Amino acid sequence: MQKIRINSLNKKFQNLEVLKDFSIEFSGDKIHCLFGPSGCGKTTLLQLISGLTAPDRGTINGIAGRSVSYVFQEDRLLPWATVKENIMFVLDHKATNKQKAEQISEKYLALVGLSQFRHYFPDQLSGGMKQRVAIARAFAYQGDILLLDEPFKGLDYELKKCLMDYILAYWRRHKPLCLFVTHDPDEGLYLADTIHVFSGPPLGLTKQLVINIPHQERLDKPAEIAELKRTLLAPNKAMTEQTKSRC
Amino acid sequence: MKVFTTANTKFLFKNIGILIFYLLIWQFAYTIVQKDLYLPSPWQVLQRLAELVRELHFWQAVAFSMYRVGWGIALSVVAGVVLGVIAGWSNLCYNLLQPLVTAIKSTPVISFIIIALIWFSSFNAPVFICILMCFPIIWTNIVTGIRQVDQKLLEMAQVYRVKRPAVWHRIYLPSLLPYFTAAVVTSLGLGWKVSVAAEVLSHPQHAIGSQLNSSKVYMDAGGLFAWTLVVIFLSLLLEKILAHCLNKLNKRGSGYAKDQD
CATH class of the missing domain: 3.40.50.300 (P-loop containing nucleotide triphosphate hydrolases)
Known part of the structure; x- marks a missing residue:
């Protein structure tokens, strides 16, 4: 590296x-x-x-x-998108198709233990959960x-x-x-x-x-x-x- | 479900109560004034309205007035959104448009109506007036919306190299929607009023404004009040319909409509 x-x-x-x-x-x-x-x-x-x-x-x-995968000081999640949509947002061009992007998002949501919250919106989550989503997003992008x-x-x-x-x-x-x-x-x-x-x-x-x-x-x-x-x-x-x- | 229905009925009763209260005040005022030309009674106005709705020209006037307002609003929305987005991006464009919009906003409507009477046909003058009143509102709101877009989200999209169309769709659009909705609802109320005012002066063949003008000429106070009621009712109706449509759009845009697990 x-x-x-x-x-x-x-x-x-x-x-x-x-x-x-x-x-x-x-x-x-x-x-x-x-x-x-x-x-x-x-x-x-x-x-x-x-x-x-x-x-x-x-x-x-x-x-x-x-x-580059970047976890900011703030979570910087799209407030109008669900947890899963937030992760898929950054996979837009990386993954060749939507199915692949869904698979990757699911995988990293599971890693941070938020699978059951995939359809929640950021304002329904606690601060710690939002930060976990931000981390999952950075992971999923695999910078x-x-x-x-x-x-x-x-x-x-x-x-x-x-x-x-x-x-x-x-x-x-x-x-x-x-x-x-x-x-x-x-x-x-x-x-x-x-x-x-x-x-x-x-x-x-x-x-x-x-x-x-x-x-x-x-x-x-x-x-x-x-x-x-x-x-x-x-x-x-x-x-x-x-x-x-x-x- | 039962609770919901009771709440609805309660709401309805409350509104009917308020309506009756004002009708009584109107009736009371009528008995004091006692001059039909100054103030017709609620009953007379209602009778006049019942007469009107049976005539073909009533529906023609309503249809054409709504058609004109529709065009006025639609053109304002298109121009306001396109120019608003451009001005939100380019300072040059903003600096060019901003004084123009301020000038339009501070010009008395009547000046515009008289100019429009000279420039346009009686049919198109109200549309032009509607655009002049609504475009600045939409433009200003869109510019504000673009400038209020969360820079931190844009940075995030930049780091993750999200493509332009997706940034527009997922960041700009949802941020702009509330500004857009507010602008369109305000424009509709205002556009409707100024269009009718313009119609009074330009009197196109079929128009609510022309009918108001005839009521004045024939000293038909009942007709004047009846037509005014029609304007109020249509304005409320259109606003309700629009608010409903925009609400749906808002929900879809922000994704809040989806059910949670």
Whole structure:
């Protein structure tokens, strides 16, 4: 799987320099966690990678011709379409025919445990269920790159864990390059192969943490995970200064 | 089912009660004024109406007036939707059309009617007036609707590379429907009134407005009231029919009509 390489990327919104000569590399078929405070520019980075926003300067290698599945911070479901129609909406051109699209939607609805809600409308579902539909939609599309922007915001622990397991199950099967944004350390330690710690704006890499424990063993090794968490959260010179300036 | 029927009957009784209340006030006013020319009694108006419906020209007038309003509304809808969509997309087009629409909106109807009398045949003048009144409403609503389309949904469609026609069908259309519905219902009420007003001045051969004008000329107050009642009734009827049709369209467009499991 091809990696994504970002070379001295610049992006300005009005007067705010969100990205300034930012460079990073994401290796293929791995789960990368983008960790950092809110508003540091992580979402902008995802938008640049997805092609929704164009950079002012700089290049992104490894995204040309690759499809993207994107789970946004909000569910972004069509309010006037049923759960199933919402998933089929993105399969429009991918699946050769309607039957195939139906099959795929059913498959991923089953994966997130929402098969019996296929004919419900988004406003009849809870927030967690809607987010599951959004995840199922991203899965069904089977993008080469999977972008997740705080997909578990506001969900309780049980549901979060459940959704993270869905993502792991999907990732094991399809091995997309997965970038996932969070500011919850536990989410990162459970899901990621590498945690990239950022500060900003402008977005800057302060730390990189590689987790070598296989996903299925992580719950059984609380001591090692706790140690990693300490490293992850250990104050860093650049970071403390950032935090100070924020307070 | 039984509850439903009772509720319906209750509703009916309430409405009949309100109707009787206003009829009594009318009758009371009549007994005070005591001049048939100023204010005919409800009974006289009803009798006049009964006379009218037995005549062929009544139905001709009603049919032609409705035909004209129908054309006026239909042409406004087509022009309003097409130009509205274009203006929603292109700023240049919006900047060109916006002052024109504002000018039309602020011009007194009577100016337009007089211009229309000079420009068009007596048959077509009311249609033209109807378009001038309805087009701005529809255009404005469609432009607003296009601009209010959820950008986040459009971004989502862009990321997932959904094709243009599907984006139109599944995002733009359902977002526009409520704006469209509101615009058409408002236009119908307004279009109906201004068409009749235009008919009064242009008096085409068969038209409700022409009949109103004759009532004035012959000092037939009963006829004037009877025709006015006809206009009110038709306006309500058309609005009901239209609202029903649009409701169906709305339900289909948004998919809410489907039964849930």
